[in-house]
Amino acid sequence: MKNIILIVCFILSMTAFTQKKFIWLHGLEGAKGPNTWDIYQQYLTATNGFVIEYPSDNTIAGIANRIYQSDIKPIEVDDDLVVIAHSMGGLVARSLTGLSPKIKGIITVGTPNSGSVLLKNTLSGKTYDFFHQAIRMASGAVDNSLLSGIFSGFPVTTIAAPIVIPITIFKNSTRDGVLTSLKIVLQTGMGIYALSHPCIRDMLPGSALLQHLNTKTDTVPHVNIYGAEDNWQVVRAIGSLSKINDVKNPQYRDQSFDQEYVPKMQAGLVFISQIQQTHNLVYKALAVPAIFMPWIWLTRELVLKARLEWDALYRYLDVGMHADFASNMGAVEYHLQDYCIPTGIDLQKLSCKKSYVPFILENDGILSRQDVISGMEHRENIYNVRVLGVNHQEMGNHIEMRKLLEEIIINKKYGNAFSR
Amino acid sequence: MKSVYVHLVSACFFLLNTACNNDLQPDISTGQPDVVVEMLTHVTLIDQTEYLQEGIHDDFLTREVTAILNNNTFLKHKMKRDAPSGTDTVFTYDEIPLIKETKNCTRIFTDGSMESITEFLTPLSENLIFQLTETPVSEKSRIALTIQKNGVLTAYNAAGETLMHEVFPEQDMREFIDTMKIYVMKTDRYNPEMQYNTKAGIKSFKQHCTTRSNIYELPNGNVIVESPVKNDKEILGIYPGIIGNLKSRIELNPEMTKTLQHDVFQGDNLIQRKKYTYDSSKNLMNLHHNRVICENPQSVETFTLTINTKGYPVIRHSKEFYKANQTRYYFK
Known part of the structure; x- marks a missing residue:
């Protein structure tokens, strides 16, 4: 009996000694304030895991080396390790596998394994073009609408006032309130910062670090999580960025942080529709005095011209800006498609065309799918796993991500290497 | 509860729409007594941009515009292409046609208040542009109906669920009504025969028009009105390489009651x-x-x-087809 007890104790103690430790790594600048991974760590690996905070003021290899020396080396004698990392932290994790033989598995989430095209375009100044374009179109539509009212020759309050009121609302809520702030947030949030941090250069497509990581043999199993909705990617991405502190707050767990900008952009589109109707009203009203005052014809055309500008802006906010944003992330490829449109005034008579058209690939608001899995698709030991509905900044606090991590860590969906 | 709400919204919309029925009958006494102006529109809009091309946009291809295109290899190739090939490449999203069918009823009341109902009838599936993504936008998130009434603007999807509910300050349309009343009453008493007297129309134009306009009759009886567009170059958003003053040329029917064509020029360039x-x-x-x-x-x-989003000069081509396009006035 005594022997049996000794054997059980030995097995239990061995189990304890071979228990895995989970290391959670945040992304770029995640060290500031409470870490987003805290939420998962608390309930998934609280007793055998911890979050490592690190400053983003070094190269990625430098960050990995610092983390290895200060946080991993002291514990690697006893335990096997699994690293779970978000965004740039994934590149740090992949670098760590070359330093610590005790790392037995890595899970990367939204990591720019092939480099971030958005980052490259931000540094080259291309990224802001679509905000400039939207602001320019909005300003043009506003100005021309007001001018068309004034040019009518009627007292401004008579003809222009119905146009001025909805335009003022649009100007305040959408042009000034959303478009300009989107531009500023992105500029200050990424562009200016990127210039002074060496790890940014490692995340540019084709960097020496990425070439090294993507050509070396994988020694440990790797779950590479990618993907999210690409609809409304501009507002999703920037809305989350603007709410970053809320995203990090555990009390808002499972909440979608699209809530600020998506409704505002929707409201902007509804206001534009309303402005178009007001223009129609004025245009048709001017048809009556035009019988007596022929020069009113010209004013009528100016009103119609202004309304068409609103049409163009509506279309740009609805589709064009998102396409531009996706293109800036490298999330566009060309597919051969047919499309047909009515010709002449006969809506039933169609003219069809076959074209290569830009197709928006999946992206997570900051990274395209190509950024995350290109070069990782056909490698051994790698599981590329897609998760829907998660924005880059929400990855640390989203119900879909939690479900997936539970599957991997608790239910051993991808094998024992990642399980507790 | 949700279905009750959907029915309530549907019922509300039906009631509001009843007075805006655009299936017009000779008897239009269905207008409520307090409605003074009622505007009905049912339109399909098709919108796209096209590269300037010989044989299609010849009137736009003036010497200055052609010089701009010749400076860019891509645009020059597009311009010179003899005929559209079987396969093409779309470089910007505005090249893909957007089809949009909308129905609107706007009513102005004697107290100066206004309400407006707009239906967006084209589902996302009918526009290729909304399908060109790995995760297409859900029809549930598409705005299918907006109602602006009592200082509030509400947007619904096709299932009647509220997507947005925003304050939209009411506009006081009384001055607008007063102005329109003068012209509508004047028009209603207008001698129709005078409208068919082209010379009288031209004379009236010359008497009233203060700008340096020119008006003359074409051999086919149509009337041409040429006017400078004041000095507002910004008003039409012209390509920077094109210079000259803006002028407008309107072709009217002999009765001067309909616009047949309207051209705007900058210098000698049709824009x-x-x-x-x-x-x-x-x-x-x-x-x-x-x-x-x-x-x-x-x-x-x-x-x-x-100018498209790449900064290239292009033609924005839009077509509007109206099933209904009417304003009804009920002045006393």
């Missing part, structure tokens, strides 16, 4: 052309009570020289 067609359908007439006061076009086709 915008609109073509109008009419079919004398009752749904396209503006009415005062039951009397026709003027006619709206059945279709408007617009070609505008503009």
Whole structure:
């Protein structure tokens, strides 16, 4: 009996000694304030895991080396390790596998394994073009609408006032309130910062670090999580960025942080529709005095011209800006498609065309799918796993991500290497 | 509870829409007594941009515009292409046609208040542009109906679920009503024979027009009105390489009651052309009570020289087809 007890104790103690430790790594600048991974760590690996905070003021290899020396080396004698990392932290994790033989598995989430095209375009100044374009179109539509009212020759309050009121609302809520702030947030949030941090250069497509990581043999199993909705990617991405502190707050767990900008952009589109109707009203009203005052014809055309500008802006906010944003992330490829449109005034008579058209690939608001899995698709030991509905900044606090991590860590969906 | 709400919204919309029925009948006494202006529109819009091309946009390809295109290999190739090939490449999203069918009813009341109902009838699946993504937008998130009433603007999806509910300050339309009343009443008493006297119309124009305009009659009886567009170069958003003063050229029917074509030039360069067609359908007439006061076009086709998101000069081509395009006035 005594022997049996000794054997059980030995097995239990061995189990304890071979228990895995989970290391959670945040992304770029995640060290500031409470870490987003805290939420998962608390309930998934609280007793055998911890979050490592690190400053983003070094190269990625430098960050990995610092983390290895200060946080991993002291514990690697006893335990096997699994690293779970978000965004740039994934590149740090992949670098760590070359330093610590005790790392037995890595899970990367939204990591720019092939480099971030958005980052490259931000540094080259291309990224802001679509905000400039939207602001320019909005300003043009506003100005021309007001001018068309004034040019009518009627007292401004008579003809222009119905146009001025909805335009003022649009100007305040959408042009000034959303478009300009989107531009500023992105500029200050990424562009200016990127210039002074060496790890940014490692995340540019084709960097020496990425070439090294993507050509070396994988020694440990790797779950590479990618993907999210690409609809409304501009507002999703920037809305989350603007709410970053809320995203990090555990009390808002499972909440979608699209809530600020998506409704505002929707409201902007509804206001534009309303402005178009007001223009129609004025245009048709001017048809009556035009019988007596022929020069009113010209004013009528100016009103119609202004309304068409609103049409163009509506279309740009609805589709064009998102396409531009996706293109800036490298999330566009060309597919051969047919499309047909009515010709002449006969809506039933169609003219069809076959074209290569830009197709928006999946992206997570900051990274395209190509950024995350290109070069990782056909490698051994790698599981590329897609998760829907998660924005880059929400990855640390989203119900879909939690479900997936539970599957991997608790239910051993991808094998024992990642399980507790 | 949700289905009750959907039915309530549907019922509300039905009631609001009843007075805006655009299936017009000779008896239009269905208008409520307090409605003074009622505007009905049912339109399909098709919109896309096109590269300037010989044989299609010749009137836009002036010496200055051609010089700009010749400086860019890509644009030059597009311009010189003999005929559209079987396979093409779309470089910007505005090249993909967008089709949008909308139905609107706007009503202005005697107290100066206004309400407006707009239906967006084209589902996302009918526009290729919304399918060109790995995760297409859900139809549930598409705005299918907006109602602006009592200082609130509400948007619904096709299932009747509220997508947005925003304060939209009410506009006081009393001055607008007063102004329109003067012209509508004047038009209603207008001697129709005078409208058919082209010379009288031209004389009236010359008497009243203060700008340096020119008006003359074409051999086919149509009337041309040429006017400078003041000094507002910004107003039409012209390509920077094109210079000159803006002027407008409008072609009217002999009775001077319909615009047939409207061209805008900068210097000698055509920068915008609109073509109008009419079919004398009752749904396209503006009415005062039951009397026709003027006619709206059945279709408007617009070609505008503009700049695309890549900064290239292109033609924005839009076509509007109206099933209904009518304003009804009920002045006492």
